[in-house]
Amino acid sequence: xxxxxxxxxxxxxxxxxxxxxxxxxxxxxxxxxxxxxxxxxxxxxxxxxxxxxxxxxxxxxxxxxxxxxxxxxxxxxxxxxxxxxxxxxxxxxxxxxxxxxxxxxxxxxxxxxxxxxx
Amino acid sequence: xxxxxxxxxxxxxxxxxxxxxxxxxxxxxxxxxxxxxxxxxxxxxxxxxxxxxxxxxxxxxxxxxxxxxxxxxxxxxxxxxxxxxxxxxxxxxxxxxxxxxxxxxxxxx
Numbered sequence: 001x002x003x004x005x006x007x008x009x010x011x012x013x014x015x016x017x018x019x020x021x022x023x024x025x026x027x028x029x030x031x032x033x034x035x036x037x038x039x040x041x042x043x044x045x046x047x048x049x050x051x052x053x054x055x056x057x058x059x060x061x062x063x064x065x066x067x068x069x070x071x072x073x074x075x076x077x078x079x080x081x082x083x084x085x086x087x088x089x090x091x092x093x094x095x096x097x098x099x100x101x102x103x104x105x106x107x108x109x110x111x112x113x114x115x116x117x118x
Numbered sequence: 119x120x121x122x123x124x125x126x127x128x129x130x131x132x133x134x135x136x137x138x139x140x141x142x143x144x145x146x147x148x149x150x151x152x153x154x155x156x157x158x159x160x161x162x163x164x165x166x167x168x169x170x171x172x173x174x175x176x177x178x179x180x181x182x183x184x185x186x187x188x189x190x191x192x193x194x195x196x197x198x199x200x201x202x203x204x205x206x207x208x209x210x211x212x213x214x215x216x217x218x219x220x221x222x223x224x225x226x227x
Contacts (some may be wrong), residue, residue, distance in 0.1 A: 042217035043215075045216070
């Protein structure tokens with residue numbers, strides 16, 4: 001398995017509170033992603049990072065922010081959690097060191113974080 | 119905007135039968151991926167298809183890619199219960215993957 005660790009694995013939080021999810025990798029991969037998974041929608045990209053301090057928005061970025069201060073860590077923050085953000089969140093990594101980035105974007109996924117906002 | 123559509127979304131079949139899952143996408147891409155997800159688990163990479171006409175096989179699963187038709191298929195041969203899972207296709211867009219909705223496959227004895 002690719003060395004990806006998400007924490008926490010489960011969290012219940014109250015509406016309006018800030019929440020931070022962590023993704024840690026040991027693979028030295030350049031690209032890191034946060035997706036959310038909801039029934040009927042597959043996985044949708046929230047934010048991604050293409051290097052330290054280099055991040056960009058995905059298709060469902062409203063209400064979320066990210067930070068990447070080290071290659072191995074990618075944090076997802078819900079500024080003020082809402083019930084619509086109840087979901088399963090997956091972190092993914094891609095592009096091995098030295099591999100031309102146009103060759104392969106195969107992504108490897110963490111175990112997921114189940115977040116419930118009450 | 120790239121859209122990826124799978125069909126069917128739900129598929130119930132008997133062991134021993136053959137079936138195909140289809141993945142259509144709306145804009146040009148020559149890289150497509152298939153993943154498997156078991157209930158409550160993460161996504162497992164099945165196939166990486168990197169060019170037009172690419173065909174990959176692993177056991178009872180075979181995936182193909184037709185970039186001109188913007189279509190990929192995942193064919194299941196002589197299905198067995200262990201293949202019950204949700205299958206996702208994903209298409210590359212500028213180093214990001216756009217996923218289909220997933221096909222929930224149930225194989226009955």
